Amino acid sequence: MLIFEKGQPGRFATSQAPKASGKCDDIPAELMRKTPAAMPEVSELQTVRHFTNLSRKNFSIDTQFYPLGSCTMKYNPRGAHKAASLPGFLARHPLAPESHSQGYLACVYELQEILKDVTGMAGVSLCPMAGAQGEFAGVAMIRAYHEARQDHARSEIIVPEAAHGTNPATAVMCGYKVVEIPVRTDGDVDLEALQQAAGPQTAGIMMTNPSTCGVFERQIEDISRIVHEAGGLLYYDGANLNAILGKVRPGDMGFDVLHMNLHKTFATPHGGGGPGSGPVAVGERLLPYLPTPIVGRSDAENGSRYHWLDQDDLPDSIGRLSAFMGNAGIILRAYVYAILLGREGLHRVGEFSTLNANYMATLMQQAGFQLAYPERRATHEFIVTLNKQAKELGVTAMDFAKRLLDFGYHAPTTYFPLLVPECFLIEPTETESIDELEGFVEAMIAIQKEAESSAELVKGAPYSQPVKRLDDVKAARELDVAYQRS
Amino acid sequence: MLIFEKGQPGRFATSQAPKASGKCDDIPAELMRKTPAAMPEVSELQTVRHFTNLSRKNFSIDTQFYPLGSCTMKYNPRGAHKAASLPGFLARHPLAPESHSQGYLACVYELQEILKDVTGMAGVSLCPMAGAQGEFAGVAMIRAYHEARQDHARSEIIVPEAAHGTNPATAVMCGYKVVEIPVRTDGDVDLEALQQAAGPQTAGIMMTNPSTCGVFERQIEDISRIVHEAGGLLYYDGANLNAILGKVRPGDMGFDVLHMNLHKTFATPHGGGGPGSGPVAVGERLLPYLPTPIVGRSDAENGSRYHWLDQDDLPDSIGRLSAFMGNAGIILRAYVYAILLGREGLHRVGEFSTLNANYMATLMQQAGFQLAYPERRATHEFIVTLNKQAKELGVTAMDFAKRLLDFGYHAPTTYFPLLVPECFLIEPTETESIDELEGFVEAMIAIQKEAESSAELVKGAPYSQPVKRLDDVKAARELDVAYQRS
Amino acid sequence: MPFIPHTDQDIQKMLDVIGVSSIDDLFDEIPKHLRAKSLDGVPEGRSEMEMMQLMSARAQQDAGALCFIGAGAYEHHIPAAVWDIATRGEFMTAYTPYQAEASQGTLQLIYEYQSMMCQLTAMDVSNASLYDGASGLAEAVLMAIRGNRKSKSRKILTAASLHPLYEKTVKSIVTNQDIQLETVVCGDDLRVSQDALAAYEGQDYAALVIPQPNFYGALEDVNALTDWAHAQGMLVIAVVNPTALALISPPGEWGAQGADIAVGEGQPLGLPLASGGPYFGFICCTSKLVRQMPGRIIGRTLDMDGREGFTLTLQAREQHIRRSKATSNICTNQGLAVTAATVYMTLLGFEGLGRVARACHVNAKKLAELLASIEGVRVLSDAAFFHEFVVELPEKADLVLKRMAQASVLGGIALSELSGQANPNLMLVCVTETKTDDDLAKYRDALETSLASKGDVSC
Amino acid sequence: MPFIPHTDQDIQKMLDVIGVSSIDDLFDEIPKHLRAKSLDGVPEGRSEMEMMQLMSARAQQDAGALCFIGAGAYEHHIPAAVWDIATRGEFMTAYTPYQAEASQGTLQLIYEYQSMMCQLTAMDVSNASLYDGASGLAEAVLMAIRGNRKSKSRKILTAASLHPLYEKTVKSIVTNQDIQLETVVCGDDLRVSQDALAAYEGQDYAALVIPQPNFYGALEDVNALTDWAHAQGMLVIAVVNPTALALISPPGEWGAQGADIAVGEGQPLGLPLASGGPYFGFICCTSKLVRQMPGRIIGRTLDMDGREGFTLTLQAREQHIRRSKATSNICTNQGLAVTAATVYMTLLGFEGLGRVARACHVNAKKLAELLASIEGVRVLSDAAFFHEFVVELPEKADLVLKRMAQASVLGGIALSELSGQANPNLMLVCVTETKTDDDLAKYRDALETSLASKGDVSC
Ligand SMILES: Cc1ncc(COP(=O)(O)O)c(C=O)c1O
Numbered sequence A, B: 001m002l003i004f005e006k007g008q009p010g011r012f013a014t015s016q017a018p019k020a021s022g023k024c025d026d027i028p029a030e031l032m033r034k035t036p037a038a039m040p041e042v043s044e045l046q047t048v049r050h051f052t053n054l055s056r057k058n059f060s061i062d063t064q065f066y067p068l069g070s071c072t073m074k075y076n077p078r079g080a081h082k083a084a085s086l087p088g089f090l091a092r093h094p095l096a097p098e099s100h101s102q103g104y105l106a107c108v109y110e111l112q113e114i115l116k117d118v119t120g121m122a123g124v125s126l127c128p129m130a131g132a133q134g135e136f137a138g139v140a141m142i143r144a145y146h147e148a149r150q151d152h153a154r155s156e157i158i159v160p161e162a163a164h165g166t167n168p169a170t171a172v173m174c175g176y177k178v179v180e181i182p183v184r185t186d187g188d189v190d191l192e193a194l195q196q197a198a199g200p201q202t203a204g205i206m207m208t209n210p211s212t213c214g215v216f217e218r219q220i221e222d223i224s225r226i227v228h229e230a231g232g233l234l235y236y237d238g239a240n241l242n243a244i245l246g247k248v249r250p251g252d253m254g255f256d257v258l259h260m261n262l263h264k265t266f267a268t269p270h271g272g273g274g275p276g277s278g279p280v281a282v283g284e285r286l287l288p289y290l291p292t293p294i295v296g297r298s299d300a301e302n303g304s305r306y307h308w309l310d311q312d313d314l315p316d317s318i319g320r321l322s323a324f325m326g327n328a329g330i331i332l333r334a335y336v337y338a339i340l341l342g343r344e345g346l347h348r349v350g351e352f353s354t355l356n357a358n359y360m361a362t363l364m365q366q367a368g369f370q371l372a373y374p375e376r377r378a379t380h381e382f383i384v385t386l387n388k389q390a391k392e393l394g395v396t397a398m399d400f401a402k403r404l405l406d407f408g409y410h411a412p413t414t415y416f417p418l419l420v421p422e423c424f425l426i427e428p429t430e431t432e433s434i435d436e437l438e439g440f441v442e443a444m445i446a447i448q449k450e451a452e453s454s455a456e457l458v459k460g461a462p463y464s465q466p467v468k469r470l471d472d473v474k475a476a477r478e479l480d481v482a483y484q485r486s
Numbered sequence C, D: 001m002p003f004i005p006h007t008d009q010d011i012q013k014m015l016d017v018i019g020v021s022s023i024d025d026l027f028d029e030i031p032k033h034l035r036a037k038s039l040d041g042v043p044e045g046r047s048e049m050e051m052m053q054l055m056s057a058r059a060q061q062d063a064g065a066l067c068f069i070g071a072g073a074y075e076h077h078i079p080a081a082v083w084d085i086a087t088r089g090e091f092m093t094a095y096t097p098y099q100a101e102a103s104q105g106t107l108q109l110i111y112e113y114q115s116m117m118c119q120l121t122a123m124d125v126s127n128a129s130l131y132d133g134a135s136g137l138a139e140a141v142l143m144a145i146r147g148n149r150k151s152k153s154r155k156i157l158t159a160a161s162l163h164p165l166y167e168k169t170v171k172s173i174v175t176n177q178d179i180q181l182e183t184v185v186c187g188d189d190l191r192v193s194q195d196a197l198a199a200y201e202g203q204d205y206a207a208l209v210i211p212q213p214n215f216y217g218a219l220e221d222v223n224a225l226t227d228w229a230h231a232q233g234m235l236v237i238a239v240v241n242p243t244a245l246a247l248i249s250p251p252g253e254w255g256a257q258g259a260d261i262a263v264g265e266g267q268p269l270g271l272p273l274a275s276g277g278p279y280f281g282f283i284c285c286t287s288k289l290v291r292q293m294p295g296r297i298i299g300r301t302l303d304m305d306g307r308e309g310f311t312l313t314l315q316a317r318e319q320h321i322r323r324s325k326a327t328s329n330i331c332t333n334q335g336l337a338v339t340a341a342t343v344y345m346t347l348l349g350f351e352g353l354g355r356v357a358r359a360c361h362v363n364a365k366k367l368a369e370l371l372a373s374i375e376g377v378r379v380l381s382d383a384a385f386f387h388e389f390v391v392e393l394p395e396k397a398d399l400v401l402k403r404m405a406q407a408s409v410l411g412g413i414a415l416s417e418l419s420g421q422a423n424p425n426l427m428l429v430c431v432t433e434t435k436t437d438d439d440l441a442k443y444r445d446a447l448e449t450s451l452a453s454k455g456d457v458s459c
């Protein structure tokens, strides 16, 4: 039942509003609201009960193993949430004077420094509010760089076909044409195709490494050479940084600019879809273009002071990406995560996420599942293709995914990357224990058996959720996206 | 699966402990622990996931209507929890000097004053940590009073048979003999029996009003007279204060001493079994005996200051009931609740809890259910007897209770009070809306139909819970009360 | 190892199964010389206790002042229930509801959120959120460019009374697609000048951007502006404060036809100031424009048994399906902030929101009157305002504000710092329902004292 | 109406159905003259916002000092996850698990709690909690009186090193049943004097109460004491600090047979100091005594389908079944506190608890050494101590402590204030793992300064 269908006219949580106060008759009548909005009319208890019960209809990291590939659904330390929720942080106005901001600014500054070190880059801006906005900032900086050099002919961004959808979408938002290049059957980029695609029209290439195929792009140095020789820059989509954190640095691989998904690699909760944070890091060449504001430090006798660096300080900046400074609270959480792990802990992130993925991949393979890149090492994630099951048993990746829910596991990412048919992109993350990994594989084996003996059972799944499979076609055709009070 | 059965030897949430630190070899070896305790060995994520999932197996006010009679399961304002959890309150040591306690002491003092006014009594001590400890304090004060007057012959406490089990148990803990007197079929106490029971051996009577029969004891003034004439004192079990809050005051009814259940009437969460808080309030006669510590105020030019009153200030006090001062955090929550509602809001508690109960009682009666006291007004709760259903259909109150769970309602209190067979004691509380009340009655009607057409269905309930009916006999016979690592 | 559960036995077992002798072997596809050295720039790990000690001290540094700054982020009372619920693990640690059946909680909540935003703005459709108000406006501009069938223009007209940081943000984002913003100047009443507007009569712009209340807190004559724009074939993009909408006319009812797109900053709906985020941008539009909408949209549908349920819909607008042809590149949005806002709006209802709005307005008027009584201080509020107003001081606003800050009153912002305002003596002040009469008196005192003690401050 | 959802229509409909014309009619069985007047002693209602403003100010008044007070309540790091989980609505707003099938969460948790406490104390059985450590000891005394088959005595022997507030609490509770406490004095090492004990040889007492660590922080020779008591036919009641049990010998392993009952304050296991509560009392015993156990006990059993489940068991000990013959009157216990403690113990495990205990001990020793280096200050720690120790000052402890408090260091408690200690110059100091080396240095400085600036303080 919708919250709108509960309650009675006139009901609301009276404790939460000021008592009816003075007149507002100084506002001209024609600017006043005439028709009341048909908002919910419920009590505080009804509100709490409704949303508590709604929450119970969700899978989440806190309740289930959630191996959603490319999403890094790892444990979100509760301490990070607590620290970021300290009253002093919550009450700080984004435009508060620097005299009343030193605590917050210190955290921001230090996170900038940590991210520089972790990525091997020269500068960082924490402004972007998610990965996609980080991509936008990165490609906009590439554009600004070329334009500053009067290199106006560069109109294309190269993107491997395995790329996440945000990559091509971003290139277009920055005014570029997208040129897709194929990926070979071993998961690495087709170098010849790249060589052909690269040229004086090339502004740059957007890559993920490890790629969304779950393998490390071994030719990264060649790619770097080819694109740089063509005069383009290399953009690193850091969504998969978890795989290599502390092991390889994008800057050392030759990338000129990258974004990180703090909500993935730095373990801030995904919140049912967000918020995230997508800082960008750049090499020397792109330093002048970083989005603002950034935090600077000046060291004086009586200690360090932190201050904002704005458009005045960075006149060539691509500018602002939000009214204030991005998702400050997520930045705090990421900072806390980084200082909890420290240099020795960050190293282990890449190691153990890789160990977990390779262990699972091995178990899956031993159980007879087909890996998409069986001859390759898994990185922090790996791909299983259920193409055989789909063809021979009529049981698709979608069916396996839904049936997994009945076994208490969230499904991996399905049907992405697009180039592998009937695929599962499985990312266990380093915070899951061996017990969970084995439990998941056992569930897959059990479902495989069901698929062989009673395919219909699997195709009808899930059975244990609040609803059965939903009619997506109806949802799109008979669009119902807002409740209408009748 | 038990938390002990998850995990692996050596695993724990490393972020939560100090790094391994210095030696402790100054402690004699024979005092050191030799065998490690077999505690859980899990990660932080496993801990969070285990207990989050455990919580999801509970019914609660936040998720369901929970009309447990005599328990006042009403909405627990989240604001009260937030205020009591302010860092300044959480960090205060119970023995902190008064210079660092004025904020906390002010709240305690003001709650004492509010409770005095609400009960019509002369003094309050917030020490008792639950209703039963409040009863203990109250009866101990009665005893102290008689002893101070050298009235040593008084060895009995009178208790109506409808009384809560804590009443007779408390009397015994205070060294008294319990004399039970019957309740008439109209729910009021049998006055003649009382007259006979009362005498020079009577220390006092313990009463709940409204009684646990869900009716207001109309003869309260006669009872007061009879007991007082016999030289006894009147103890008011305030567990049902919610019914009359702001409408009738125990002090005005003739009671000499009472306890309140702050976790009920003052809406602090019940926490799966506690903590509660059971302050005692007394008339003039018992003032010297209040348990310590209490908070006093001294008014000076530069404002009021609050201070502790301890055994030194109250030499005849029955003493301490806990190492410090009771459940401080619950006291804060109750204080917040009281100031949120204020004088106008406290009045309404009694009114609307009574309105809700009477509405439900009427609906139930109209639907053909048998009220235990059909000729009486319901108070904040009322009793339905399912004796007919038990006899004619073989479907007991227990069966109805279990089946209600399948309908998404927590069962009312069952089989209490003991004098009404197959009874449901139903207390909706004032914070539930008409929608919930009607939904519950509809569920009862539906179950009644099931009982008539397919009794076995009802007797097999519940079906929707994590477990079916549990074997209590086995639990007691083959006692398994702690996990043994095998 | 913090948050990594592996015991030595676990590791050995896993390596054995994989068939390698060390974890490092798993990285053997990576060229050796690319391997990272130790991360010297990162401090040593801390326990949660040590971390909390550090963070508490930092948070304490910034705490304690009375804040009258608004300018796009507003201090409101946030009911305790709001974040208690939003931070339940099931909401906080889930992700985008890709598996609808296992995400009905999030999905239904967003559907309810969309419904509430449609009600509040009187528009037909809402999405599931954008990053913030400013970037939301950029998306609205892109929508308008794509969606205005009558115009091929890549130009947008905006009021000079638009929040300057919104204008900057929109520019950083849309100029990459060769879209230009032009600005209609304001009159002395700090609202769009009708005269200036007349100059644009008959020109081709895709849309007119109307802020309400505007950056200076003043209420624009939205009906006239909307009708004017529609007459020119422009779409109307309303930039609104959601709290104010419980009091003043919603975009869907502006002028004869209503605005076409409504966007704004969702922060006032239950989100803490929190240094600027996470907030969320809301965006609503007419049904006509739904296919131009960026970001996620939740639809109501039925399951195989005919039971009601919720799912992502119209995904063909989105990057994960349409890639380079998507309406936007947005993927992760501001889900948890929306969760909080939905609980907030539910608790308050329309009546409660209206009370908040009226209390803000009444409080702001009170302070304006108090300040006007100080010699040399002038309140520039010819037009009606909501909860913010502009004050002219007898000296430079930034200096006055610095002195007030030393007395723990953050009195507002100096307009010259944020916007191109030439007059350095102007400041923008905000008052919400959180301020008591004592607080207002304290403000007045601090200002008076600050004005009395002329002279610079160091900091 | 705060928290009351009734609209006027709701009320009218309900009154119509009931058949009365006003709510007041529902109170017509109550004699008119008994009706309450208005509650003048209660302030007017506040909104949640106003309430939070008041309470924040009050909380702030008490905040900010560095605290070295122990004496039964100990500051430890509490992992953020502990209360995040414990305050989930499903735990916090449920009640006693009377409907087992709908309360498996609480029930399994308590079973796990019982198991952990049995492990930690090395005892057989634990209940689901008592109010606090002190009242828990009173229940233990009553258990011992009932449970000692060899003795008919209503007397109990306790160590003078027992926490004085525990002794007082026990007395308030058990003397009503004509039970007497007698005290064995301490030696110079602040532990039970073996000589004094010898005097009780051969006398009839139901039990001996042994605190470990004792009130002064010192470690008693528990093995010898236990064996002695058992030889006399007394039961042994251990009063223990649960944190310490990760380091020192658990009651179940004291002497040849182990203690019979172990009780203590659960607060160190994840509960904030919070002005003294809610905390919880834990109580464990040997299987022999299980039927004397007060309060709830959860048992593991099977359901109709043979699935494992949890339920209240041995209820025939409890007041709601046995009424006047119950083992105690306890009903509501400290459920939520136990929930938090269970999460705490799970996170730390035995290894983590041990590290906490060792860090406390090491820190305490450090401070003791620092203080011993101040002239005129003497640390009275002949015996090994855990994380508390007694210091003799060159002047009255309460004055010194007041001066330290003014410098925001709460340095401990003056022994003369709490116990009958005749020497007014003694204070009891506690150091836990929460204190950094800086904190310890700050303590030393504050003490030194305080001693230097003799003279009274007003407050
Ligand atoms: C490979 C890849 N790139 C980019 C993104 C976009 O990041 P965000 O969702 O934070 O915008 C994602 C995340 O979904 C991703 O997996």
Ligand SMILES: Cc1ncc(COP(=O)(O)O)c(C=O)c1O
Pocket: B070, B071, B130, B131, B132, B133, B164, B166, B167, B208, B212, B237, B239, B240, B261, B276, B277, B278, D330, D331, D332
């Ligand atoms: C009538 C009555 N009296 C006394 C009590 C005991 O209160 P508590 O559980 O707080 O000890 C209760 C509560 O269960 C009760 O309902």
